Amino acid sequence: MDRRNFLKALALTGATLTIKQSGAMTLMTQHFNAAPAPAASAYDLVAVMGGEPVAMFRKGIAEMGGMAKFVKKGYKVVVKPNIGWDKKPELAGNTNPDLVAEIIQQCIKAGAKEVVVFDHTCDDWRKCYANSGIEAAAKAAGAKVVPAHEESYYRTVSLPKGKSLKSAKIHEAILDSDVWINVPVLKNHGGAKMSISMKNHMGIVWDRGFFHSHDLQQCIADICTLEKAAVLNVVDAYRLMKTNGPRGKSEADVVLSKGLFISQNIVAIDTAATSFFNQVRDMPLESVGHLAKAQALNLGTMDIDKLNVKKIKM
Amino acid sequence: MLRKIRIVVSVTLFALITLYFLDFAGFMPQGFHSLTKIQVIPALLALNIDVLVGLLALTLLFGRVYCSSICPMGVYQDIVNRLAKRFQKKKRFKFSKAQTVLRWSVVGVTLIAFLFGFTFLIGLLDPYSAFGRITVHVLKPAYLAGNNLLESIFTQFGNNTFYKVGVYVASISSLVIALVTLLTIGYLAWINGRIYCNTICPVGTVLGFVSRYSLFKIRIDENLCNSCGSCGRKCKASCIDTKSHEIDYSRCINCFDCLEVCSQKAMKFSYPAQKPVQQNANGIDESKRRFMMAVGVTGLAATQVFADSKLIKTSKNQAKRTIAISPPGSTSADHLLDKCTSCHLCVSKCPSNVIKPAFTEYGLGGIMQPMLSFEKGFCNYDCTICSDVCPSGALLPLTMEQKHVIQMGQVQFILENCIVHTDGTSCGACSEHCPTQAVSMIPYKNGLTIPHINTKICVGCGGCEYICPAMPYKAIYVEGIASHNIVEIKKEKVEDVKVDDFGF
Numbered sequence: 136m137d138r139r140n141f142l143k144a145l146a147l148t149g150a151t152l153t154i155k156q157s158g159a160m161t162l163m164t165q166h167f168n169a170a171p172a173p174a175a176s177a178y179d180l181v182a183v184m185g186g187e188p189v190a191m192f193r194k195g196i197a198e199m200g201g202m203a204k205f206v207k208k209g210y211k212v213v214v215k216p217n218i219g220w221d222k223k224p225e226l227a228g229n230t231n232p233d234l235v236a237e238i239i240q241q242c243i244k245a246g247a248k249e250v251v252v253f254d255h256t257c258d259d260w261r262k263c264y265a266n267s268g269i270e271a272a273a274k275a276a277g278a279k280v281v282p283a284h285e286e287s288y289y290r291t292v293s294l295p296k297g298k299s300l301k302s303a304k305i306h307e308a309i310l311d312s313d314v315w316i317n318v319p320v321l322k323n324h325g326g327a328k329m330s331i332s333m334k335n336h337m338g339i340v341w342d343r344g345f346f347h348s349h350d351l352q353q354c355i356a357d358i359c360t361l362e363k364a365a366v367l368n369v370v371d372a373y374r375l376m377k378t379n380g381p382r383g384k385s386e387a388d389v390v391l392s393k394g395l396f397i398s399q400n401i402v403a404i405d406t407a408a409t410s411f412f413n414q415v416r417d418m419p420l421e422s423v424g425h426l427a428k429a430q431a432l433n434l435g436t437m438d439i440d441k442l443n444v445k446k447i448k449m
Numbered sequence: 450m451l452r453k454i455r456i457v458v459s460v461t462l463f464a465l466i467t468l469y470f471l472d473f474a475g476f477m478p479q480g481f482h483s484l485t486k487i488q489v490i491p492a493l494l495a496l497n498i499d500v501l502v503g504l505l506a507l508t509l510l511f512g513r514v515y516c517s518s519i520c521p522m523g524v525y526q527d528i529v530n531r532l533a534k535r536f537q538k539k540k541r542f543k544f545s546k547a548q549t550v551l552r553w554s555v556v557g558v559t560l561i562a563f564l565f566g567f568t569f570l571i572g573l574l575d576p577y578s579a580f581g582r583i584t585v586h587v588l589k590p591a592y593l594a595g596n597n598l599l600e601s602i603f604t605q606f607g608n609n610t611f612y613k614v615g616v617y618v619a620s621i622s623s624l625v626i627a628l629v630t631l632l633t634i635g636y637l638a639w640i641n642g643r644i645y646c647n648t649i650c651p652v653g654t655v656l657g658f659v660s661r662y663s664l665f666k667i668r669i670d671e672n673l674c675n676s677c678g679s680c681g682r683k684c685k686a687s688c689i690d691t692k693s694h695e696i697d698y699s700r701c702i703n704c705f706d707c708l709e710v711c712s713q714k715a716m717k718f719s720y721p722a723q724k725p726v727q728q729n730a731n732g733i734d735e736s737k738r739r740f741m742m743a744v745g746v747t748g749l750a751a752t753q754v755f756a757d758s759k760l761i762k763t764s765k766n767q768a769k770r771t772i773a774i775s776p777p778g779s780t781s782a783d784h785l786l787d788k789c790t791s792c793h794l795c796v797s798k799c800p801s802n803v804i805k806p807a808f809t810e811y812g813l814g815g816i817m818q819p820m821l822s823f824e825k826g827f828c829n830y831d832c833t834i835c836s837d838v839c840p841s842g843a844l845l846p847l848t849m850e851q852k853h854v855i856q857m858g859q860v861q862f863i864l865e866n867c868i869v870h871t872d873g874t875s876c877g878a879c880s881e882h883c884p885t886q887a888v889s890m891i892p893y894k895n896g897l898t899i900p901h902i903n904t905k906i907c908v909g910c911g912g913c914e915y916i917c918p919a920m921p922y923k924a925i926y927v928e929g930i931a932s933h934n935i936v937e938i939k940k941e942k943v944e945d946v947k948v949d950d951f952g953f
Contacts, residue, residue, distance in 0.1 A: 182951050184948075184950075184951065221829060221830075221831055257881070257882060257916075258829060259800045259801050259826070259829055259832075261475075261800065262800065262829065262831070262832070266831075279609060280609075281609060282612040282613065284612075284613075285613040285614070285615060287613060288613070324877070324881070325877035325880035325881050325889070325890040325898065326875050326876050326877020326878060326880070326881060326890065326898070327875060327877070328875075343878075344878075344916070344918040345918070346918075347868060347876045347877075347878045347916075347918035348868055348872075348876075348918035348919065348920060349874075350872065350874040350875075351874060351875040351876055351877075352874065352875050353874075377946070379886050379889075380881075381881055382881060382882065382883070382884065384884070384885065384886055384941070385940070385941055385943075386943050387941035387942060387943045387944070388941075390946045390948065392946075392948040393948070394948070394951075406953075407951070407953050410951070410952040410953035411948070411951055411952045411953070412952075413952055414948055414950065414952040415946055415948060421896075422896055424875065439953055446951055
């Protein structure tokens with residue numbers, strides 16, 4: 136091969152590498168890289184109270200059967216906290232950074248090949264990532280923190296079971312992962328009433344405006360019909376935001392409630408967390424419209440009493 | 450030697466200020482904004498006495514060092530000139546007469562226009578601001594595209610050093626102005642060196658006047674000079690009259706190129722007590738003078754006409770701002786007109802891409818001046834970058850506490866457009882983004898909540914307007930106010946709430 140041909144080949148290879156997978160390709164292949172069915176755990180839902188975030192998670196995940204049950208050797212894992220706002224951890228606008236770090240470490244211990252952290256933020260993403268403390272904590276724990284502020288990071292996925300939302304652009308990190316762990320923080324929400332596990336899905340999609348303009352509560356339920364459901368939902372209720380959510384104004388909106396919930400059943404965990412919240416501020420389950428709508432889509436049950444629940448007070 | 454020092458200093462300052470304008474990732478410390486504060490016009494408008502005295506002293510000592518090394522537009526012209534030499538090996542300059550009348554007419558017209566609120570002209574001609582706009586509107590898109598290219602390559606190999614950024618035009622009018630400035634000044638520099646500096650630039654004219662009295666000057670030792678004329682051919686300011694052995698110090702920009710080219714060592718940068726060469730200002734061109742006056746008068750008249758006309762489109766449900774929202778720290782649009790030269794450093798530095806150059810929203814005199822626009826984002830409650838970097842005092846520095854209570858505009862709600870009202874479904878996106886809860890959700894029909902506004906505590910950040918999903922017309926927007934207010938935000942008491950049980 137002479138030099139000219141060699142250079143041509145090199146250039147062509149380079150150009151090919153930059154071509155991105157198209158949306159259509161994703162649709163065709165999504166069934167093949169969907170997560171394998173997770174192993175059943177001893178409990179449907181574990182609720183922990185009274186400890187520090189890390190200690191509560193350690194206890195809770197042990198009761199769930201350990202992280203290795205959900206994260207297998209060589210997995211690519213996404214840990215998806217709420218990093219929506221340019222707020223320090225004490226203001227409860229975002230997930231607790233210590234909890235995020237602990238989950239990442241347990242994933243790595245369980246043999247995860249790679250742990251990725253991101254959120255589609257509301258405030259300027261660089262400020263959110265930095266001031267939430269999550270970027271630093273996640274990096275220190277060994278995760279890769281990736282951006283989510285540009286549409287090109289997202290790929291269209293169809294949601295055949297959705298009622299209002301028939302397709303959505305989902306962040307590529309979720310689509311390319313083996314499993315993902317949903318780690319919301321427990322907050323009051325001006326529009327959706329509550330922001331918990333289901334509402335946290337709005338941080339994996341690009342076009343949130345569509346949700347708001349096409350029946351928000353229904354769209355929140357619809358997005359949870361995503362074939363690649365979170366393998367675990369971990370609700371951070373160490374600090375909850377009782378008023379002025381989801382952004383909050385000041386410390387006066389925050390309650391140090393020291394709670395934590397873990398479940399694979401997204402409707403059940405959000406129901407449990409809403410009931411927990413209801414102790415601080417009146418929040419009837421029927422007012423949180425997306426709970427019943429998700430139950431109607433067979434995404435889980437609001438009837439916690441019928442589930443195998445483990446409650447731990449520390 | 451002097452020439453080499455000049456080149457090193459110029460190139461360093463030029464590279465730093467350009468990079469500072471381009472740097473979106475914040476890898477350059479904020480301290481570099483002092484490079485913009487030492488520029489003449491911003492310092493003048495900010496009444497930055499230390500800088501002004503320093504620059505005056507510098508000029509009185511050594512002449513137009515500002516023009517040769519500190520002004521990025523000057524260095525840009527030298528770069529173009531150097532490129533031109535590559536293509537035209539025999540490029541030569543020759544002495545030309547000073548355009549004294551034209552130069553002072555420009556200064557006069559600019560000054561009068563400024564006093565009458567037509568700030569556009571000084572912003573257009575100020576070399577630093579013009580360079581800033583070229584960097585922000587022409588160079589930066591290329592810089593961002595380059596970043597995205599690197600991002601795609603690095604990410605292929607699993608390296609996350611770079612992240613993607615949106616590349617878009619902040620304002621078509623400012624892009625056009627920046628491009629025309631770039632090409633015009635570039636063309637002039639290509640064909641004849643520092644023409645802009647010595648015929649148009651008001652800073653050049655004033656500093657040129659001062660430098661006639663400077664202590665150190667380039668002087669020709671007539672005893673050594675053999676009248677070869679090479680200094681004159683080398684002079685990109687065309688200010689050396691080799692026949693009469695005179696240098697027009699009002700135009701010499703201290704590039705020291707002549708010192709190096711003189712084989713007789715007859716050119717010296719020295720300070721013998723020699724009377725400065727008086728430039729005769731005869732040869733006044735009457736028609737030119739009339740022309741300049743006509744331009745000035747027409748310009749002034751036009752500002753008055755345009756400033757009074759307001760663009761109000763009234764469609765029933767369409768939210769249309771009638772008063773532009775001036776950035777934090779600007780106190781009012783009038784203050785901007787007094788201080789802002791539209792260098793667009795704030796436009797470039799705003800992390801949320803909220804600051805955009807105005808077209809005629811502030812009137813004709815305020816074309817290119819910064820205003821808030823909520824298409825790409827909203828003003829971050831906990832951010833003071835724009836007012837931190839502004840070199841001319843147009844945006845006065847704010848502490849975080851001051852920023853939190855400054856009202857730049859007031860929220861307006863159009864019920865007929867609101868999703869909750871039209872579709873009967875939940876939304877609340879506006880309230881979600883409101884940092885002071887000037888937009889809060891109150892009970893509505895069927896267990897729904899609907900926005901309720903309290904303009905008294907609205908800071909005008911535009912979070913609500915940016916995020917409102919109502920189509921085609923937004924249900925909530927921010928209306929500008931004539932001058933900024935201070936809002937009173939009540940401090941809420943922290944209640945001690947205990948949670949003892951699971952609640953289910």
